[in-house]
Amino acid sequence: xxxxxxxxxxxxxxxIVSTMALNANRFIQVNNYTMVxxxxxxxxxxxxxxxxxxxxxxxxxxxxxxxxxxxSTVPVYIPNGFSGLGTDSEAGRTQFDDFDDFNGFSETINxxxxxxxxxxxxxxxxxxxxxTYSKTFNKSTLKRITVNMESxxxxxxxxxxxxxxxxxxxxxxxxx
Amino acid sequence: MNFxxxxxxxxxxxxxxxxxxxTYTVGFSNQEVTTTLxxxxxxxxxxxxxxxxxPKIGYQNKTVLANKFVTADSDEVSFYSDLNNDGTINQITxxxxxxxxxxSKNPHDNILKRTVDGDETEINVGVTSFIIRYYxxxxxxxxxxxxxxxxxxxxxIQIEIQLELQSSYDLSYRNSDDENYITTSWQKRFSPVxxxxx
Numbered sequence: 001x002x003x004x005x006x007x008x009x010x011x012x013x014x015x016i017v018s019t020m021a022l023n024a025n026r027f028i029q030v031n032n033y034t035m036v037x038x039x040x041x042x043x044x045x046x047x048x049x050x051x052x053x054x055x056x057x058x059x060x061x062x063x064x065x066x067x068x069x070x071x072s073t074v075p076v077y078i079p080n081g082f083s084g085l086g087t088d089s090e091a092g093r094t095q096f097d098d099f100d101d102f103n104g105f106s107e108t109i110n111x112x113x114x115x116x117x118x119x120x121x122x123x124x125x126x127x128x129x130x131x132t133y134s135k136t137f138n139k140s141t142l143k144r145i146t147v148n149m150e151s152x153x154x155x156x157x158x159x160x161x162x163x164x165x166x167x168x169x170x171x172x173x174x175x176x
Numbered sequence: 177m178n179f180x181x182x183x184x185x186x187x188x189x190x191x192x193x194x195x196x197x198x199t200y201t202v203g204f205s206n207q208e209v210t211t212t213l214x215x216x217x218x219x220x221x222x223x224x225x226x227x228x229x230x231p232k233i234g235y236q237n238k239t240v241l242a243n244k245f246v247t248a249d250s251d252e253v254s255f256y257s258d259l260n261n262d263g264t265i266n267q268i269t270x271x272x273x274x275x276x277x278x279x280s281k282n283p284h285d286n287i288l289k290r291t292v293d294g295d296e297t298e299i300n301v302g303v304t305s306f307i308i309r310y311y312x313x314x315x316x317x318x319x320x321x322x323x324x325x326x327x328x329x330x331x332x333i334q335i336e337i338q339l340e341l342q343s344s345y346d347l348s349y350r351n352s353d354d355e356n357y358i359t360t361s362w363q364k365r366f367s368p369v370x371x372x373x374x
Contacts, residue, residue, distance in 0.1 A: 006180060010187055017191050024198045028205040035212045039360060042216075046364040053367040054314050054334070070373075093315035112361050 040154055041165070043111055048147040048167040051102065051120060055145050059098040060173050062088045078173065079139040085122050099143055099171055117162075119148040125170060133170055141173040204349055211343045211358040218301040219341045219360050225290065226337055227364075229268055232257040233335070234370030236265065244370065248324040248332060253308050259292065266293050272306035280344035282357050304359075305340035314367065333373060336365040 059065040062083035063075040075081025085103040090096050093105065103122035108115055124140045125133040133144060150162040233255045234244035246254035246267060254269040269291040277285040277300040284304040290297045309319035311334035324332065342357040349356075 006184065010184070013191060014187075017194055021194060021198050024202050028201060031205045031209045035209060038212075038216060042362060046362060050365045050367075054365075057314060057333070057367040057369070057372050094313045096314065111363055 036153060040114060040151060043114070044116065044149045044151070044154070044165045045167070047109065047111065047116065047118070048149055048165070051118070051147050052145060052167065052169045055096075055099050055102050055122075056169070056171065058096060058101070060143070060171065061100065062098045064173070065097050079124075079141050082139045082173075085124070085143075099145065102145060114151060114153055116149050116151045121146045121148070142170055144168055144170045204347075207347060208358060211347060212360065215302060215341050215343060215358055215360040219339065219362055222288070222299060222301070222303070222339060222341075223362055223364075226270070226339075229257075229259070229270070229290075230335055230337065230366045231368050232259060232370075233368045235259075235261075237261060237263065240370045241265065245324075245326075245329040245332065248308075248310055248322070248329060250308055250322040251306065253335070268292050270306075270308070272303065277302065277344065281346065282342050282344050284342060284357075285344055302341045302344050303339070304342045304357075305338065305361075307338040309336040309338070309365075310334070311336070311365070333371045334365055334367050335371075336363065338363045 059072065061075075063081050064072050067073055083098075083100070085100045087096070087101045087104075088098075090101055093107075096102065100122040102120045105118075105120040107118050109118060110116075122143055122145045123135045124138065125142045125144045126136045127140050127142050133142070135144075146166050146168045148164055148166045150164050152162060154163045154165075155161065156163060234241045235257045237258060241256050244255055246256070247269070248254075252269065252271040254267060254271075256265050256267055258264060259266045259268060269289070271289045271291070273287045273289055275287045276283075277287055280300070280302065282302065282304065285300075285302050286304070288299040288303040288306055290299060308322075310322065310324055310332045312320055312328075312331040314334060316334075319336070320328070320331070338361070340359060340361040342359045345357075346355045347358055348354070
């Protein structure tokens with residue numbers, strides 16, 4: 001046993017050092033991941049805000065778009081006079097003229113070398129549910145836009161799905 | 177010398193080198209994280225001021241200013257706004273100069289200036305790029321050509337700011353490596369209320 005004791009000491013020492021090296025490596029990986037994640041999440045927030053701000057700059061509904069003199073037109077019946085959600089023959093984002101034209105809008109954008117998948121949903125929400133603002137299939141005077149964003153670089157771990165970031169804004173016809 | 181002792185020295189040397197390398201790498205990683213955190217804090221501070229200023233372009237209590245812009249270029253934007261909602265119309269200017277930031281070892285680090293009614297604030301926290309783009313259509317992918325002439329000021333409806341900050345010192349893993357500066361970037365397109373066409 002005497003001949004093997006040195007070998008055992010060496011194996012023990014190498015095990016300790018290897019464990020230390022692996023832990024350090026993991027620590028560095030976590031550091032790098034945190035750095036990248038923080039950077040990209042900030043950009044995700046900024047781009048989501050872009051879309052929300054842009055949608056707010058448009059009319060509330062296709063039926064309340066602006067006429068040639070710049071005055072807002074109003075449907076006879078509110079909210080039943082409002083349009084269905086989604087585009088109304090607008091060909092692209094530059095032609096969007098009301099808030100819900102963004103419903104179903106999706107694109108892949110590249111910012112600073114990173115691709116982000118963007119998907120937007122607009123829905124009518126119940127006007128009497130001030131806690132959860134649940135979705136309704138009927139028309140109402142409240143619309144909610146939700147911007148969903150994800151990137152291949154933003155996931156909890158290598159084998160998991162991309163993390164989905166979503167940001168919502170509720171717009172009222174009366175408080176426009 | 178005993179063969180066993182020689183082998184032990186070799187293994188001890190190997191272990192010592194491993195420990196030193198791990199310590200250096202962890203230290204370097206910590207430096208990177210700390211520098212990134214500092215740069216992100218700097219970037220956030222600038223973003224806060226930009227987010228305070230740009231959406232207020234053309235603002236005046238209960239109305240919209242007729243003249244909103246003074247200058248609209250890719251490295252400078254100057255506009256009017258009642259910034260503090262106190263009835264006083266201020267002229268706000270953001271300009272990315274070609275003046276190097278004092279004390280910085282980064283050759284790309286220049287001074288960003290924010291001026292409110294002649295009161296100048298120099299921002300020298302490692303701004304290496306500050307690009308302003310103007311759009312005459314919501315969601316357009318092609319910005320307007322700069323500088324924008326005063327006759328086209330009314331066409332501007334969106335403004336995009338691209339900001340990049342870098343560390344003021346080189347952070348290379350080895351001395352022989354190329355210069356490496358920690359970079360943080362941010363890009364945001366604003367749709368100011370008072371630039372709406374309706």
